[in-house]
Amino acid sequence: MIKMRLIRLLKGSGKYILYQVLWQWISLIMQIIIAINITGLIQEAFLDTAFESHIPRVVIVVIASVLIRTICDKLYTKASFHAGANVKRILRNCIYEKVLHLGPAYREQVHTSEIVQMAGEGVEQLEVYFSRYLSQFFYSLLAPLTLFIVVMRISMKSAVILLIAVPLIPIVIMLVMTVAKKLLSHYFDIYYGLGDSFLEKLQGMTTLKIYQADKTAADDMDRESEQFRKITMKVLMMQLNSTSVMDIVAYGGAAVGIISALLQFYKAEISLFGMLMFLFLAAEFFLPMRILGSFFHIGMNGMKASDHIFAFLDLPEQQRGSKEINDKEITISLENLSFSYDPRKTILSGIDMTIPPKSFVSIVGVSGSGKSTIAGILMGKNLKYSGSLKINNDEHSELTSKTILSHFTFVGHRSWMFAGTVRENLLMGNPNATEKEMNEALEKVNLLDFINSQDGLDTKLTSNASNLSGGQNQRLSLARALLHNTPVYIFDEATSNVDAGSEEIIMNVIHELSKTKTVILISHRLANVVNSDEIFMLKNGSIVESGLHFELMNNKGAYEKLFTEQMNLENFSKRKEISE
Structure with a gap:
């Protein structure tokens, strides 16, 4: 033997x-x-x-x-x-x-x-x-x-x-x-x-x-x-x-x-x-x-x-190239991009999208329209897509996984926090971050006062920070992402399942970040994407509309219909709260 x-x-x-x-x-x-x-x-x-x-x-x-x-x-x-x-x-x-x-x-x-x-x-x-x-x-x-x-x-x-x-x-x-x-x-x-x-x-x-x-x-x-x-x-x-x-x-x-x-x-x-x-x-x-x-x-x-x-x-590895991203000004181009987990069911079909450097782009649509799949492809999670996805002038598959992960930061609605201290979790974003930089990141997400009221950066966290509220947990995830300091940020439903106060804080940080970084925001709530440089509306895996908020509202298409429905529902909820 x-x-x-x-x-x-x-x-x-x-x-x-x-x-x-x-x-x-x-x-x-x-x-x-x-x-x-x-x-x-x-x-x-x-x-x-x-x-x-x-x-x-x-x-x-x-x-x-x-x-x-x-x-x-x-x-x-x-x-x-x-x-x-x-x-x-x-x-x-x-x-x-x-x-x-x-x-x-x-x-x-x-x-x-x-x-x-x-x-x-x-x-x-x-x-x-x-x-x-x-x-x-x-x-x-x-x-x-x-x-x-x-x-x-x-x-x-x-x-x-x-x-x-x-x-x-x-x-x-x-x-x-x-x-x-x-x-x-x-x-x-x-x-x-x-x-x-x-x-x-x-x-x-x-x-x-x-x-x-x-x-x-x-x-x-x-x-x-x-x-x-x-x-x-x-x-x-x-x-x-x-x-x-x-x-x-x-x-x-x-x-x-x-x-x-x-x-x-x-x-x-x-x-x-x-x-x-x-x-x-x-x-x-x-x-x-x-x-x-x-x-x-x-x-x-x-x-x-x-x-x-x-x-x-012996499992087959991603057939990726050895190229590196050397420019901090990143242009993302998707041409005729399609993807499916099962050949019988197409998730994305014929996606054409150009995201210039330091732009604020939003991808919206009802659940199951393929929004998160695009984020997964950009981060290298979803493989075997057809069509073209270029980062600057290089095909995504020609780049190493390491260079993708060092230039793109992903923040989802369930970013994991590990048992340990606040400091240890923040240092995952940047192992060389100073105490001042960590405190600045916490201040941006309005968590510094709370953390200092505990044990500061040495505040203990349980597994997935279950000893924090959902909003605090998500804001701490955002602080860690800020320390990663990459040219591109992808936020996939980063404000879902948080309270209104935390949602406002997170969106303020995202808007401020979009002034110096490329920000791709995926959101089911259209009120968050109004100020985007461009909005892509997905339906059944295809882009049915794209443009600025006011342009899409004037088109009276799928975007306007969904936005109006959401506003009416939110206004109804507010009136009901007031009456109660």
Whole structure:
């Protein structure tokens, strides 16, 4: 169970595996020296030949050998630790780099929960595989050969019996492997599926509670958990049974070797020393392979974990170019742009749009008209569009993901805030931001006084800033975006689900930002887009109107109709509030 691709990928760990084998082999040599001296002393005592004069020498040799074995054990543990740490570092870095290469659209190919499980449990399985299993594999081949060379001089017959019996353990392992492969494959499929299901239900817990569907969701989780429990018990049963069989083979083989030596001693074919040597060392023939057998399930888990990791690392990446954006004056051009998730259903069709540098452009339309899809394409989340999307004179796909993300800032209605401090979350926008710059950003979104009334920039935030109001959370997201300081800002429903006061503050910041940056505002509320340099009205994935607010109102088309409906509804709501 050695996968060469895995070895090549983690070649930096090879030296630590070599060290582990070396320290184990030296420890075995010390064990042989101890056996030789003790059995020699017993024979001298039995024959009454210079027994007492050799005791001090034997004691010194045995103590020295034990000390060397102790040192070797510590060095083995140290090498094992370094091998495991190196593996975790390399593999997690590979997974992280792959996510970066896949770009913002990685979720189209793999679930986030699966990546987390691979980087967590999957890598941990391979840590044990490299830190213990591989070194034991090579040592279990070296140890029997070393012992055979030592005992063959005493009795070739018994030595050959022991050597022949050793491969019975890997034969048992191979037989178990045929059953275990399919079982472990099923195990990991259920494991990753359970992770996906758990994360989805956890994220949707509020919705489940609102519709009182949490009991049904809990029952589903119970059923999936029970399925996982059953497959886990099957895996453990397989491991336990294989261990029992390996014990029978190992100790049975040692017993056969010892019996052979005893018969030869009875027939005076070998000396007492020879018989005792076989007695002391027979088990050593099988113990390395037996320990390898106990690591067998770890090896199998490691192999299956590596299959999933390599399947992830082999996912096709965005076919992007290597060009960089070198100009802060950015012109965005969309020509005949179309996009669909499903060939049978078109999301965008024939989009033509030009966004000059430092302009304030709004994209509006009813829900499902394709507004957010355009934002996703601009940020590199939605791939496989047809037509042309140019940033200055370069096609979007010719640019690196890194240069796109360093020149475009996206603010949605659910920008995530991480558990930690306000300072830590703001520094994600700009790791080099000074305290003064962070305070200025907070002041622009009218949060500075509130934050200072708490613990300042060291104010603690819970996961997704749930200890802040929805409006405060969104304004903090906007402050972080301001610190990112990119030429282009995309706001996708950034004022939805916030109170009127926060909406006004956010829109004031957006209008101020549009004086020096390119701002693309996506909004369902048309009152927010009145002052735009150009408004694009989408319907069923196509642009049906474009122009200034007053031009679109004069056209008496889809925009005017939607704007009038919204104003009438808002005025009605205000009159109702006043009357109440």
